[in-house]
Amino acid sequence: MPKFAGVIGAGVLALFVAGGASAQAPRLTLGVFPGLESAESFEILDRYLPFAQYLGTKSGAAVILVPIKVPGPAIRRMIEDGKSYKLFFGPPVFAAEVIKKADFVTIAVEQERIRGVFVVKTGSKLRGVQDFTPNTRIAMPSPKLLLAILALATLAQEKIVLQPEARRHLDSAEGMLLALNNGVVDVAVMRDRLGQKLAAEKPSDYRMVGQTLDGPGFALIAHRSVSEALRAKLRQAAIALNSDPSALAVQARERLKTSPFLPGREGEFLVLQHMMDTPPSAN
Numbered sequence: 001m002p003k004f005a006g007v008i009g010a011g012v013l014a015l016f017v018a019g020g021a022s023a024q025a026p027r028l029t030l031g032v033f034p035g036l037e038s039a040e041s042f043e044i045l046d047r048y049l050p051f052a053q054y055l056g057t058k059s060g061a062a063v064i065l066v067p068i069k070v071p072g073p074a075i076r077r078m079i080e081d082g083k084s085y086k087l088f089f090g091p092p093v094f095a096a097e098v099i100k101k102a103d104f105v106t107i108a109v110e111q112e113r114i115r116g117v118f119v120v121k122t123g124s125k126l127r128g129v130q131d132f133t134p135n136t137r138i139a140m141p142s143p144k145l146l147l148a149i150l151a152l153a154t155l156a157q158e159k160i161v162l163q164p165e166a167r168r169h170l171d172s173a174e175g176m177l178l179a180l181n182n183g184v185v186d187v188a189v190m191r192d193r194l195g196q197k198l199a200a201e202k203p204s205d206y207r208m209v210g211q212t213l214d215g216p217g218f219a220l221i222a223h224r225s226v227s228e229a230l231r232a233k234l235r236q237a238a239i240a241l242n243s244d245p246s247a248l249a250v251q252a253r254e255r256l257k258t259s260p261f262l263p264g265r266e267g268e269f270l271v272l273q274h275m276m277d278t279p280p281s282a283n
């Protein structure tokens with residue numbers, strides 16, 4: 001049997017078990033967007049089905065997992081009708097947009113915060129973010145991604161607004177390092193753990209000159225039409241997943257590849273959305 005067919009079959013079984021085989025069980029459609037990782041729909045189903053099943057088993061709801069490969073159209077549907085998805089799990093940038101525009105509230109968020117670091121060549125004259133100028137050439141991810149948003153907000157706090165031509169948006173850390181090594185840029189913005197690894201392993205080549213503001217990690221959010229009682233059960237389920245020794249919980253944790261969950265707070269996502277809505281020139 002093809003892998004896709006096997007996963008779809010597992011999905012039907014998961015939905016049946018999650019709903020407790022009860023016709024009265026509330027049905028919650030869970031949209032999942034895995035973020036930067038490119039994945040086919042069957043791969044998303046395979047990775048996140050145990051999580052959906054666990055949420056359903058613990059909350060008594062039938063959690064229907066729907067893979068999201070392109071977030072834009074899905075988010076528009078959430079904003080327009082509030083019926084397509086009752087739950088969403090995905091990166092903070094998209095969660096923040098849905099919370100603000102589609103009447104969603106946070107259920108749980110990763111414990112680990114996301115931040116970037118500013119990396120330069122060891123011989124650079126730059127010693128800190130305060131040394132940057134509007135013409136400092138900085139490589140960073142797409143302007144719609146979290147690290148770029150955090151980097152620009154950090155510079156704005158220092159009253160530094162980069163000239164458009166100084167912002168070099170590249171798709172990968174490898175591309176940013178290549179640009180840094182070739183002198184195309186002066187600074188590269190990358191995830192803190194990668195920057196620390198580079199500085200530790202290759203101190204003669206790279207060093208860090210500062211870090212960005214931080215932001216929340218992946219989040220589980222729910223439409224406000226989901227009852228408070230059911231939201232509370234879903235939150236309890238997400239938190240219980242951190243240490244539950246059951247086979248299903250272990251499988252869900254291994255496939256999620258996230259840090260432990262904490263109760264979510266709308267405030268941190270509203271702050272993030274404000275960063276996203278504020279043009280760099282207006283900070």
